[in-house]
Amino acid sequence: MAARAQNFTCQNCGAAFARWAGKCEACDEWNTLVEESAEGPRRPTRKGRPFAIEPLKGTTHEAPRLASGIAEFDRVTGGGLVRGSVLLLGGDPGIGKSTLLLEVAAAFARGRHRAIYISGEEAVAQVRLRAERLSLADAMVEVAAETSVEDIVATVSQGATPRLLVIDSIQTMWTQTVESAPGTVTQVRGSAAELMRFAKRSGAAVILVGHVTKDGQIAGPRVVEHMVDAVLSFEGEGSQQFRILRAIKNRFGPTDEIGVFEMTGAGLREVANPSALFLSERDLGSPGTAVFAGIEGTRPLLVEIQALVAPTTLGTPRRAVVGWDPNRLSMVLAVLEAHCGVRLSGHDVYLNVAGGLRIQEPAADVAAAAALVSSLTHAPLPAHAVCFGEISLSGAVRPVPQSAARLREAQKLGFTTAIAPEAAGNEAPDGFAVAVLANLDNLVAEIAHEGTPARRRVGRQEA
Numbered sequence: 001m002a003a004r005a006q007n008f009t010c011q012n013c014g015a016a017f018a019r020w021a022g023k024c025e026a027c028d029e030w031n032t033l034v035e036e037s038a039e040g041p042r043r044p045t046r047k048g049r050p051f052a053i054e055p056l057k058g059t060t061h062e063a064p065r066l067a068s069g070i071a072e073f074d075r076v077t078g079g080g081l082v083r084g085s086v087l088l089l090g091g092d093p094g095i096g097k098s099t100l101l102l103e104v105a106a107a108f109a110r111g112r113h114r115a116i117y118i119s120g121e122e123a124v125a126q127v128r129l130r131a132e133r134l135s136l137a138d139a140m141v142e143v144a145a146e147t148s149v150e151d152i153v154a155t156v157s158q159g160a161t162p163r164l165l166v167i168d169s170i171q172t173m174w175t176q177t178v179e180s181a182p183g184t185v186t187q188v189r190g191s192a193a194e195l196m197r198f199a200k201r202s203g204a205a206v207i208l209v210g211h212v213t214k215d216g217q218i219a220g221p222r223v224v225e226h227m228v229d230a231v232l233s234f235e236g237e238g239s240q241q242f243r244i245l246r247a248i249k250n251r252f253g254p255t256d257e258i259g260v261f262e263m264t265g266a267g268l269r270e271v272a273n274p275s276a277l278f279l280s281e282r283d284l285g286s287p288g289t290a291v292f293a294g295i296e297g298t299r300p301l302l303v304e305i306q307a308l309v310a311p312t313t314l315g316t317p318r319r320a321v322v323g324w325d326p327n328r329l330s331m332v333l334a335v336l337e338a339h340c341g342v343r344l345s346g347h348d349v350y351l352n353v354a355g356g357l358r359i360q361e362p363a364a365d366v367a368a369a370a371a372l373v374s375s376l377t378h379a380p381l382p383a384h385a386v387c388f389g390e391i392s393l394s395g396a397v398r399p400v401p402q403s404a405a406r407l408r409e410a411q412k413l414g415f416t417t418a419i420a421p422e423a424a425g426n427e428a429p430d431g432f433a434v435a436v437l438a439n440l441d442n443l444v445a446e447i448a449h450e451g452t453p454a455r456r457r458v459g460r461q462e463a
């Protein structure tokens with residue numbers, strides 16, 4: 001008996017079903033199942049042909065990577081675009097993906113490499129207008145507004161192989177090889193597969209733009225994420241000018257590097273010294289803020305962590321966190337309660353990483369705890385101190401990697417002290433003091449001691 005065709009595909013997760021249903025059983029989303037032609041096995045139209053197998057050890061004549069010259073972009077891609085690779089750039093609509101890629105394409109063109117920018121969303125006139133605004137109108141980027149993958153491949157295969165092909169966006173593309181409507185999972189997958197074949201065959205680097213859904217996944221085609229060589233995400237808060245380019249997956253480079261840009265009236269500006277930018281609007285001397293000396297990839301980065309602890313009016317107090325892992329916040333709160341006698345069960349707790357940055361390091365534990373206790377006791381932390389260190393469930397402060405780089409960055413930006421794990425004590429540069437922290441208890445006692453007397457009493461009572 002022939003296998004039953006699975007004709008309904010979830011537009012959210014890509015799962016296939018034989019029958020339509022209101023809810024996808026795989027991802028629990030509603031109204032996401034759409035009928036698409038099954039990609040069942042087709043009869044082979046020709047016999048397989050043997051191909052050449054090469055030894056792993058060999059010489060590649062052309063440079064496998066090409067840097068764009070935009071340092072923040074090159075850092076995230078791991079030193080430039082690899083020949084024949086496919087990269088997916090995801091991000092919220094309006095975050096600046098088209099702007100970034102037009103600048104990258106122009107950088108390639110100015111380096112005398114053929115760069116083609118295909119827009120499926122905007123007319124050529126619109127792309128030109130943007131190029132003018134970005135002062136890129138003189139760059140020899142080739143532009144077209146097109147959505148048929150077959151036509152695109154046929155066109156760009158003429159003449160010299162392009163070094164870079166930008167497809168903006170993959171959701172607007174369609175290929176004749178599948179029958180579903182444009183924008184469906186099958187179409188996106190089919191179009192991406194065609195473009196990947198072109199990249200591998202020609203050696204051109206292809207960048208696909210993908211829009212992100214509300215829950216942060218690259219819309220519909222999560223399937224594309226595992227096909228491509230690298231996935232970059234372009235992030236930022238709508239109200240802020242900072243944009244952060246982050247590698248989520250990279251077959252040819254590191255995945256923990258970030259690139260920092262600032263959106264200006266004339267396009268994206270590279271930010272070579274992000275710490276200075278993230279600390280530029282600091283509220284000196286107010287309780288509830290701590291400066292965290294972090295590491296993103298290979299680069300030290302100072303950011304301000306802000307906390308607000310206030311008596312709750314609700315039965316269940318609120319815990320809200322922006323830019324950090326909510327589970328780590330819960331853990332830090334639990335350790336403060338269990339080992340330091342800081343009672344927060346009657347308080348709402350808000351934690352925010354300034355500047356729209358998202359921190360993933362456990363090393364931020366100490367800074368978060370310091371900001372929380374500082375807010376609770378109304379005791380500002382010393383303005384010239386940075387914090388870092390991981391907190392264990394026992395309340396001990398554990399060492400974190402790259403202390404020396406964190407301390408050097410802090411000194412460079414005018415800080416004079418660090419509240420840090422013991423191991424960092426030996427790594428301090430000249431003229432820089434490290435207040436060694438063995439466990440969280442010491443930190444709480446010290447901050448509470450600094451609180452104003454009236455406030456301190458309130459803090460103590462609750463603490």
Ligand code: TYD
Pocket residue numbers: 091092093094095096097098099100130133134263264265266267268
């Ligand atoms: P865009 O690159 O079109 O975003 P995406 O392709 O990710 O949807 O950028 C859109 C936003 O960027 C738009 O709201 C205006 C802003 N912008 C600037 O602030 N300065 C500029 O020079 C440009 C080109 C755009």
Ligand code: MG
Pocket residue numbers: 097098099121168
């Ligand atoms: Mg766009």
